[in-house]
Amino acid sequence: MSKTVIGAQDVATAQEQGFSSVQTTKGWAKQDTTWVISLFGTAVGAGILFLPINAGMGGFWPLVVMALLVGPMTYLAHRGLARFVLSSKQKDADITKVVEEHFGVGAGKLITLLYFFAIYPIVLIYGVGITNTVESFMVNQLQMAAPPRWILSIVLIMGMMSVMLAGEKLMLKVTEFLVYPLIAILAGISLYLIPDWTGAALAQVPSAKDFATTLWLTIPVLVFAFNHSPAISSFALAQRRDYGDRAVEKSDAILKRTAMVLLGFVMFFVFSCVMSLTPAQLAEAKAQNIAVLSYLANQHASPIISYFGPLVAFVAIVSSFFGHYLGAREGLKGMIVQNMTKAGKEPDQKKVELFIIGFFILTLWGTAVANPSILGMIESLGGPIIATILFLMPMYAIKRVPAMAKYQGQISNVFVATMGLIAISAIFYQLVG
Numbered sequence: 001m002s003k004t005v006i007g008a009q010d011v012a013t014a015q016e017q018g019f020s021s022v023q024t025t026k027g028w029a030k031q032d033t034t035w036v037i038s039l040f041g042t043a044v045g046a047g048i049l050f051l052p053i054n055a056g057m058g059g060f061w062p063l064v065v066m067a068l069l070v071g072p073m074t075y076l077a078h079r080g081l082a083r084f085v086l087s088s089k090q091k092d093a094d095i096t097k098v099v100e101e102h103f104g105v106g107a108g109k110l111i112t113l114l115y116f117f118a119i120y121p122i123v124l125i126y127g128v129g130i131t132n133t134v135e136s137f138m139v140n141q142l143q144m145a146a147p148p149r150w151i152l153s154i155v156l157i158m159g160m161m162s163v164m165l166a167g168e169k170l171m172l173k174v175t176e177f178l179v180y181p182l183i184a185i186l187a188g189i190s191l192y193l194i195p196d197w198t199g200a201a202l203a204q205v206p207s208a209k210d211f212a213t214t215l216w217l218t219i220p221v222l223v224f225a226f227n228h229s230p231a232i233s234s235f236a237l238a239q240r241r242d243y244g245d246r247a248v249e250k251s252d253a254i255l256k257r258t259a260m261v262l263l264g265f266v267m268f269f270v271f272s273c274v275m276s277l278t279p280a281q282l283a284e285a286k287a288q289n290i291a292v293l294s295y296l297a298n299q300h301a302s303p304i305i306s307y308f309g310p311l312v313a314f315v316a317i318v319s320s321f322f323g324h325y326l327g328a329r330e331g332l333k334g335m336i337v338q339n340m341t342k343a344g345k346e347p348d349q350k351k352v353e354l355f356i357i358g359f360f361i362l363t364l365w366g367t368a369v370a371n372p373s374i375l376g377m378i379e380s381l382g383g384p385i386i387a388t389i390l391f392l393m394p395m396y397a398i399k400r401v402p403a404m405a406k407y408q409g410q411i412s413n414v415f416v417a418t419m420g421l422i423a424i425s426a427i428f429y430q431l432v433g
Contacts, residue, residue, distance in 0.1 A: 058214030391420025
C-alpha cells in the first residue's frame with residue numbers, strides 16, 4: 001500500500017473532520033483506530049508478496065524465529081522514529097526539520113538524500129515486479145504469448161505513470177479503493193491454502209550456519225515488508241495536534257496495536273504460503289523472480305488461486321508504486337532545487353517536473369527490461385537504507401539529543417540498534433557473496 005500517501009491523506013482528513021483541538025479523552029478514539037488501519041495499509045504492499053519466498057527457503061524453523069523477532073522490531077523501531085519527530089520544540093516540524101534542528105542543516109540534506117535512495121530502488125522494484133507479474137499471468141493463466149519485454153514494460157509503466165500525472169486526488173482515491181479488498185483477498189487466500197499445507201517445510205532442519213545465514217539475509221526483507229516509516233512523520237504531527245502533551249503516550253499505543261495487527265496478518269500469510277510449498281518450490285519462485293502468489297497460481301489448478309493470486313500481486317504492486325513514486329519524486333525535486341539554488345540559479349519548476357518524469361520513465365523502463373533480482377534489490381538497497389533511518393538514527397538521537405535523553409538506558413534501544421546493524425550488514429554480504 002502507498003507508504004507516503006496514507007500519512008498525508010489522514011492528516012488532511014483529520015483536519016477536515018475538525019480534530020484540530022487537543023483531545024482530553026484518555027480512552028481509545030475512533031481516529032486512533034483509523035490510524036491503526038492507515039498505518040497497516042501503509043505497510044502492506046508488494047513486499048509481503050516476496051517475503052514468503054526468502055523467509056521460507058530455509059524451512060519452517062527459521063521462520064518461527066523471524067515471527068518472534070519481527071513484532072518487537074516493527075513496534076520499537078517505529079516508536080523510536082515517532083518519538084524522534086515528537087522531540088522537536090517546533091509543533092509543526094516534520095522529520096527533515098527535526099533532523100536540522102538536532103543535527104544541523106547538513107544532516108538534514110543527508111537524510112533527504114538517504115531517504116530518496118531508500119525509496120527510489122523500491123520504485124524500480126515495482127517496475128520489474130509489475131512486468132513479471134503480467135508476463136507470468138499472460139503465459140500461464142491466459143495461455144498466450146507475451147509481447148516482447150521492452151514493449152510490455154513500457155506499456156505498464158506508462159499506465160501507472162498516467163494515473164500519477166492525472167493528479168494526486170485521483171491517485172489517492174485509487175489507492176484508498178484498493179487497500180481494503182487487497183487485505184480481504186490476502187486473508188482469504190491465507191485461509192484457502194490451509195488444506196494444501198504439507199510437512200515439507202517442517203522436515204527441513206537447516207544447519208546452524210544455514211539457519212543463521214537465512215535469518216541474516218531475511219532481516220532486510222522483514223524491514224522492507226513491515227515498513228511504514230514514510231507515514232510516521234505525518235502520524236506523529238497528527239498525534240501532537242490531537243493530544244498535545246500526551247502525543248508520545250498515544251502514538252506508542254497506536255503503533256503497538258499496528259504492529260500486533262501486522263504481525264498476525266502478514267506472518268499468517270507467510271506461514272500459509274510456506275507450508276503449502278516445498279523449499280525447492282520457493283527456490284524456483286526466487287529463480288523465476290516472481291511474487292509468491294504468481295508462483296502459486298502457476299502450481300494450482302484452482303481458478304481462485306490461478307486468477308486471484310496474480311490479481312492481488314498486481315494490485316499490491318500498483319498501489320505501492322503510487323506512494324513510493326510520490327516520495328521519490330519529492331526527494332529528487334528537493335535535491336535538484338536545493339542544488340540549483342545553492343549555485344545561484346532560479347529553478348524553472350516546469351522544466352524540473354518534466355526532467356523528473358523523464359528520469360523515472362527511462363530508469364523504470366531500463367530496469368524492467370534488465371530484470372534484476374527483486375529480492376536482491378530489496379536485500380542490498382531498500383532494506384539497509386530504510387534501516388539506517390528507521391532503526392539507527394533515533395537510537396543515535398537518544399544518545400546525543402538532550403530532548404531524547406529520557407529514553408536512555410532501555411534494553412529495547414540495544415535490540416533496535418542491533419537489528420538495524422544486522423539489516424545494514426547484509427549489503428556487505430551481497431557485495432562479497
